[in-house]
Amino acid sequence: MLKIGEIRELIRLLDETSLSEIHLESDSLKLHLKKPESERVLSIQPTSNQMPQVAVSQASAETTPVETVQTTAPATVVNESKADENVQVITSPMVGTFYRASSPDAPSFVEVGAKVNDKTVVCIVEAMKLMNEIEAEMNGEIVEILAQNGQLVEYGQPLFKIRLS
Structure with missing residues (x-):
């Protein structure tokens, strides 16, 4: 084995x-x-x-956060619904552990109601000890946070809803 x-x-x-x-x-x-x-x-x-x-x-091994962010991974954006075309969903670009902040005692990258632009880091997805910063890749306002801090997320899993501005 x-x-x-x-x-x-x-x-x-x-x-x-x-x-x-x-x-x-x-x-x-x-x-x-x-x-x-x-x-x-x-x-x-x-x-x-x-x-x-x-x-x-790839993320089922130990998922202890490390101190530095290693890479930036592109997020996948999905149109939420026909009813509200201004709301987009940011999905996880990989399997890993979702973190809302860079460390346990640091403030969250974003909260509901926060204004974001295409370069705003909204979270980290840790995969195999690599901390991948996830950027909003659009301008708008955070409407909903769909993942819990420390939660294992799958590829394509919705993380945030953003109302475009």
């Missing part, structure tokens, strides 16, 4: 090379890592009926 450190090393290898897929198979398990455009997927499936199926995403 692979240890979590070995799985992390395989993920790192996949990130640092031009490989797009890694497939390992043994008597006791199958491991398949695939690198699509913007997210990584890891699945481990045992070949015997005695072992349970395990699925690990």
Whole structure:
């Protein structure tokens, strides 16, 4: 059975090379890592009926915040509804842990009612110890915050609703 450190090393290898897929198979398990455009997927499936199926995403390892922000990731914006075309949704660009502030004792990046512009950092999504700043990428006002601080978020999960100005 692979240890979590070995799985992390395989993920790192996949990130640092031009490989797009890694497939390992043994008597006791199958491991398949695939690198699509913007997210990584890891699945481990045992070949015997005695072992349970395990699925690990890129953020399921330890999710302790680190002190510095490493990268800026683009957020995905989705039109909320036909009824209110001025409201847009910012979705998570990756799987990770959602943080409203840069540290536990720091104020939140934004609150409901806050005015934002396209460069305003609205939150951090931490994935594999990398703190990814998420920018609003539009001008408007925060109408609703849809994720809880410290919550694990999925790729494409709605994080904020913004009324465009």
